[in-house]
Amino acid sequence: MAIFCxxxxxxxxxxxxxxxxxxxxxxCANPNSKEFQRLHAYNIGAFEKIELAxxxxxxxxxxxxxxKNQAFFESHKDHIDIQLIVSxxxxxxxxxxxxxxxxxxxxxxxxxxxxxxxxxxxxSLILNENDIAIFYPEDVHMPGxxxxxxxxxxxxxxxxxx
Numbered sequence: 019m020a021i022f023c024x025x026x027x028x029x030x031x032x033x034x035x036x037x038x039x040x041x042x043x044x045x046c047a048n049p050n051s052k053e054f055q056r057l058h059a060y061n062i063g064a065f066e067k068i069e070l071a072x073x074x075x076x077x078x079x080x081x082x083x084x085x086k087n088q089a090f091f092e093s094h095k096d097h098i099d100i101q102l103i104v105s106x107x108x109x110x111x112x113x114x115x116x117x118x119x120x121x122x123x124x125x126x127x128x129x130x131x132x133x134x135x136x137x138x139x140x141x142s143l144i145l146n147e148n149d150i151a152i153f154y155p156e157d158v159h160m161p162g163x164x165x166x167x168x169x170x171x172x173x174x175x176x177x178x179x180x
Contacts, residue, residue: 073179083164091133106171
């Protein structure tokens with residue numbers, strides 16, 4: 019059950035530890051916060067793990083959006099993904115995992131399953147600044163895709179253990 023919304027609307031959803039998660043996400047969008055400053059200070063290609071609480075961490079990252087041939091479909095067993103675009107825009111393709119064929123079996127150390135690119139059309143979503151996408155284990159997703167150009171993305175992905 020994927021959820022897509024603006025940062026301001028995330029409070030409507032029943033997510034465990036939502037207050038902590040919302041506080042962190044709001045800080046990431048606030049130009050006066052240390053989180054915002056840290057995210058904007060990263061060099062291109064940064065990928066930093068930030069512990070927020072027991073069973074909750076963020077992956078702060080910067081990159082240029084990529085074309086579909088450079089990306090892969092993924093899902094997770096033990097965590098939900100709460101993805102916030104801090105700056106830039108990207109497309110995410112997604113679908114129900116029952117429709118996908120596994121390419122690489124579950125890697126427990128990364129909580130990651132990689133899927134073959136499907137022969138069917140997937141759903142897609144455009145995320146702009148302060149947009150959030152929440153993906154559950156049943157949601158196979160391919161984030162970080164370019165829309166028209168290779169947009170520079172500043173993003174944080176909260177991983178909340180289920």
